[in-house]
Amino acid sequence: xxxxxxxxxxxxxxxTDYNIRCxxxxxxxxxxxxxxxxDISIHMAATCLHYGQEAFEGLKAFRGKDGRVRLFRVxxxxxxxxxxxxxxxxxxxxxxxxxxxxKLLVRKNxxxxxxxxxxxxxxxxxxxxxxxxxVGVKPGSEFMMVMFACPVGPYFEDGFMPTPMAxxxxxxxxxxxxxxxxxxxGNYAASxxxxxxxxxxxxxxxxxxxxxxxxxxxxxxxxxxFGIKGNKYITPKSGSILPSIxxxxxxxxxxxxxxxxxxxxxxVYELADFDEAGACGTAAxxxxxxxxxxxxxxxxYIISKDGNAGPISTKLYETLQxxxxxxxxxxxGWVTIVDPE
Ligand SMILES: Cc1ncc(COP(=O)(O)O)c(C=O)c1O
Numbered sequence: 001x002x003x004x005x006x007x008x009x010x011x012x013x014x015x016t017d018y019n020i021r022c023x024x025x026x027x028x029x030x031x032x033x034x035x036x037x038x039d040i041s042i043h044m045a046a047t048c049l050h051y052g053q054e055a056f057e058g059l060k061a062f063r064g065k066d067g068r069v070r071l072f073r074v075x076x077x078x079x080x081x082x083x084x085x086x087x088x089x090x091x092x093x094x095x096x097x098x099x100x101x102x103k104l105l106v107r108k109n110x111x112x113x114x115x116x117x118x119x120x121x122x123x124x125x126x127x128x129x130x131x132x133x134x135v136g137v138k139p140g141s142e143f144m145m146v147m148f149a150c151p152v153g154p155y156f157e158d159g160f161m162p163t164p165m166a167x168x169x170x171x172x173x174x175x176x177x178x179x180x181x182x183x184x185x186g187n188y189a190a191s192x193x194x195x196x197x198x199x200x201x202x203x204x205x206x207x208x209x210x211x212x213x214x215x216x217x218x219x220x221x222x223x224x225x226f227g228i229k230g231n232k233y234i235t236p237k238s239g240s241i242l243p244s245i246x247x248x249x250x251x252x253x254x255x256x257x258x259x260x261x262x263x264x265x266x267x268v269y270e271l272a273d274f275d276e277a278g279a280c281g282t283a284a285x286x287x288x289x290x291x292x293x294x295x296x297x298x299x300x301y302i303i304s305k306d307g308n309a310g311p312i313s314t315k316l317y318e319t320l321q322x323x324x325x326x327x328x329x330x331x332x333g334w335v336t337i338v339d340p341e
Pocket of ligand 1: 224241243282
């Protein structure tokens with residue numbers, strides 16, 4: 001680990017020493033196993049490969065100034081993975097087992113948790129896949145859970161700097177009664193083409209509108225949307241977005257900071273009224289939005305007038321990060337300490 005330049009890390013795969021696995025067969029999950037092998041072997045007819053039986057999560061571990069390692073809201077990821085599994089007919093892993101696996105994974109790779117001053121963290125990627133060999137669309141009965149970790153730096157190269165985003169009505173990420181509220185691989189496959197087009201045009205993300213009416217904001221690529229208007233934190237309510245744990249935390253922090261919080265449908269034309277806006281999620285924390293180009297209506301909403309992050313987004317970002325790194329009191333009980341072996 002001594003040769004890792006922590007502060008130069010980007011967001012991406014980086015090998016670590018161990019991963020954690022368990023298997024579901026004959027109606028029960030096996031004990032957790034520690035593996036040093038990054039490869040997995042599955043049957044060519046596995047249901048994950050043909051019918052998309054795959055769900056995943058993403059969370060981070062942070063090393064504080066005191067050297068101790070903290071997980072942020074791991075219980076929320078445990079619950080969301082359970083819901084994702086139930087949504088695509090996979091056997092859910094219990095929340096207790098999930099948390100035990102995350103702790104074991106972090107403990108085994110503890111030297112890969114970056115130091116506080118680097119601003120980096122250890123990203124944890126759990127996934128569950130259907131492994132039953134099957135042809136014919138029906139749920140499998142065997143599953144595998146794998147969990148690995150990578151030290152990561154900022155998701156966007158520019159870090160906490162406002163970036164432009166685009167509205168493209170020709171693409172949907174998730175259907176109104178589809179799988180948008182759970183974290184399954186198919187949703188991300190559906191977003192790859194629009195995301196690539198947006199990137200090639202210089203945008204950091206696509207702002208998806210609701211798939212039915214194309215009037216209301218859903219979310220920003222792999223992150224939720226929020227806007228600041230005066231003293232209000234406003235974030236979309238929709239039946240097709242992933243409930244972000246970061247957004248849930250920011251809503252609480254906003255209240256703690258004395259802001260009013262509104263979770264309601266947000267019409268695209270309301271973009272003209274926001275003083276600040278951002279995308280939020282585990283990977284990016286907060287990405288402030290510079291401007292939003294509506295590529296169909298050939299209209300631009302300028303969000304950041306001076307090209308910098310606004311004062312409220314900055315305060316929210318700093319408060320969240322300080323809780324995550326253990327610099328601020330954890331008054332909502334969001335943090336779980338992982339001690340070394
Ligand atoms: C589609 C989508 N929306 C929002 C988020 C942000 O969620 P969280 O804050 O729990 O990481 C993610 C990332 O997990 C995502 O993939």
